[in-house]
Amino acid sequence: MPALEIIGAPQSNYVWAVRMACEEKGVAYDLKPERPHAAAVAAIHPFGKIPVMRHGDVELCESKAIVSYIDRAFEGPKVIPEDPALGAKVEQWVSLGNVEFDKVMIRQYVVGYVFPKEAGKPDMAAIGRAAEAMKKQVEVLDAAVAKTGHLVGDQFTFADINILPMLFYARRFEEAKALFGGAKNLTAYMERHFARPSFKASMPPRPEKT
Numbered sequence: 447m448p449a450l451e452i453i454g455a456p457q458s459n460y461v462w463a464v465r466m467a468c469e470e471k472g473v474a475y476d477l478k479p480e481r482p483h484a485a486a487v488a489a490i491h492p493f494g495k496i497p498v499m500r501h502g503d504v505e506l507c508e509s510k511a512i513v514s515y516i517d518r519a520f521e522g523p524k525v526i527p528e529d530p531a532l533g534a535k536v537e538q539w540v541s542l543g544n545v546e547f548d549k550v551m552i553r554q555y556v557v558g559y560v561f562p563k564e565a566g567k568p569d570m571a572a573i574g575r576a577a578e579a580m581k582k583q584v585e586v587l588d589a590a591v592a593k594t595g596h597l598v599g600d601q602f603t604f605a606d607i608n609i610l611p612m613l614f615y616a617r618r619f620e621e622a623k624a625l626f627g628g629a630k631n632l633t634a635y636m637e638r639h640f641a642r643p644s645f646k647a648s649m650p651p652r653p654e655k656t
């Protein structure tokens with residue numbers, strides 16, 4: 447079996463999610479830290495985004511495709527259930543994560559603090575707008591995990607894996623901390639899953655950057 451290479455800076459929430467999926471499954475991999483648009487990344491992702499993956503002659507970009515491949519190609523507990531309805535629900539939450547939650551929580555809110563357009567001067571108006579948009583997102587997630595403590599069924603899946611790094615990064619900042627504090631199901635969900643060995647083992651060395 448050739449080595450599985452995960453290529454991308456570990457601070458990326460998407461690299462973190464792919465690595466966490468490997469840890470959940472007990473799949474060994476080599477992490478090759480590379481920034482977006484580095485040659486090794488641009489060779490696989492047409493828009494230079496991380497993560498990308500190489501496994502023998504299989505090269506892939508996009509975290510959802512990468513995790514789907516790893517889940518099918520390797521042994522270990524399934525992170526995307528084979529049951530059609532549950533598997534589709536995982537895809538649904540991963541799409542919502544990537545299209546809705548990442549856009550607001552990471553690209554607008556966290557990046558607004560960590561990588562402001564003007565160095566050292568976060569655009570507080572833009573951050574405030576992102577925090578406003580996060581209110582509804584927090585309500586949605588709080589309701590979604592209320593019943594089982596998971597996003598899909600009563601099992602830990604890639605739907606959870608995908609969202610946890612986003613929540614971890616967002617709650618480092620005051621507005622998110624306050625919003626999350628008012629969402630008791632979501633708070634319990636984070637406390638429970640942030641303690642998972644797979645979450646800790648894949649945590650970036652300095653998680654302040656995305």
Ligand SMILES: N[C@@H](CCC(=O)N[C@@H](CS)C(=O)NCC(=O)O)C(=O)O
Nearest residue numbers: 458459460482495496497508509656
């Ligand atoms: N849909 C992609 C998103 C990947 C992504 O946005 N990665 C960020 C880092 S967290 C990136 O490479 N950004 C660089 C850019 O957008 O140019 C996936 O799921 O892998």
